Amino acid sequence: MSGTLALVPAAPGKRLGAAVLDWLAPVAILTVLLSFGFAGITSTRSAGLIIYDTSLLALLGSIGAGLALVYAFAVATVEGRSGNTIGNRLMGIRSADKDGYAPGLGAVFLRGIVTGAGILLAVLASVLVAVFKWFDAAPLILGPLLLLGTAWAAVVVVSSAWDRNGKLRGWHDRAAKTLVFDVVNGRNPVATGGIEGPYSFAPLDLPPVQHVASPVASRTPVVPGPVASETPVEPLPPAAHAVHLDTAAHPETAAHPDDAMDRTQVRAGVRQDAPEAVLRITLDDGRDFRLERTVLIGRNPAPAAGESQAQLLPVPDPGRTISKTHLHLLTDGTGLWVTDRHSTNGSAVTTPDGMRTALQPGVPAYVSPGTTVHFGDRTFNVGHA
Structure with missing residues (x-):
């Protein structure tokens, strides 16, 4: 791709940098809110039972989850329509579909599911911990899951490093049929006509454009024949007679007989409608x-x-x-x-x-x-x- 098409696949390091820049802030906010929520859990004993108050966890967890979902949808929408995110822009890369155009919301969503599978599993575990009140075991359950989820996401993002096809696609790219290009060292296909690019990047062996005659210009004109009418034809005015005399006196200026085919005589009393504009x-x-x-x-x-x-x-x-x-x-x-x-x-x-x-x-x-x-x-x- 780096030849005629002037395309450069994004390096794994740039991919990882863009992902960190995109998700560092929302993940940090969600982690802080959940930490405060778990720290705010209180317990009381009543009739020999331990009752946990998880209202603060539910409140902060809902706020954090809502913010994360809104952020994820906004990022996916922008990337789906332009191949761009905050991280992509700062690292000089763009996401694209298999033809080099904007990847679309569905493809970006699928890439996110594959990349964040480990994090989603940790979130599900957090819900189960809150529902079944496994708070004493929460650090032993959620800590390792979060570490594993983060490690999985990082490995998926840089998995293009093991792609034998020119390090073109990561595991998530293969699932979503997407590509990621370096637009600093190469061309941005999303803005310049996809993989094939504009005409300046097109292969030289393309067939020439076939010129087709205009359907308007090739339309055969219809020559009207004589029109029968009961209205008597008025005699020509003197000016018209002068024209005929002048033509007869100067045969070299006489019109060709075929010219009459293009001349229409306007009859008196006949209304002429304006032609329809086309x-x-x-x-x-x-x-x-x-x-x-x-x-x-x-x-x-x-x-x-x-x-x-x-x-x-x-x-x-x-x-x-x-x-x-x-x-x-x-x-x-x-x-x-x-x-x-x-x-x-x-x-x-x-x-x-x-x-x-x-x-x-x-x-x-x-x-x-x-x-x-x-x-x-x-x-x-x-x-x-």
Whole structure:
């Protein structure tokens, strides 16, 4: 990967450093709260029975567990959408799926389960100790479990060191089908089009783009024939006679007979309706598309709920810089609403006066003919059909 693709797998040391930075604070807080909770347990004897007061443990344990869960969900959400965490950023690494894009919440959750299996076992043991009131044996049970859980997490994080495939994946990466890259010494695939990268990183033996003739330009014009009418044709005005005389006097300026095919005579009293405005887009590979009302563009666009009638325009993207459903277009014939569908690499528009503006994901932006829309490494121009 370090060749043409310019990718560098994250070193085990950087992985471990990122994990420590991410989880040191919440684990420390949870440990302190549980320690105070266990220290606050009191016992009284009543009728020959020992009654333990665990109200403080329950309170502090609930607060600590709640904070840890909220923190874990926030970290997993951010990493799932961007491959980034506080530790990843400070250590210069990024998590990714097998294609080099953001790993997703499910994959991050699975990695966390594998990594923190020992800690989860210690937490379960703490609950059992509180339920069955094994407080005298708590240090003998929870101490070793916490040490073993921490050791297991550290071993899993650095397990990529034993991967024979270029130290690419740890045990948790294999379970979740994820990758971790060093973005200081190599490329960040999440922000530059995945494993294959943008066109500058694409293999040189890719097939050339096939240029397809515009369906609008190739449409054969319909030549109207004579129209029967009971309305008498009015004689031409004197100006029209002058035109015919001038043409006859100067044969070299006479129009070609075929030119009459393109001329339409307007009859008196006939209403002429304004033509319906239609927009088209011209891709950077020369292909034209006439737009219907709702259009979805991407590598392999698919409609969401309520978009079953959308026009689907798949765009070839060897560099995988375009998301599967990258853009949503909505036209009224005179202008175009463009919405970025939370794509990985984002979108932007350049107005006819040269002003470029990045699109906010999920926020429609109105553009007029003459605008250029950028999505991934591809572009298209908006114009009239």
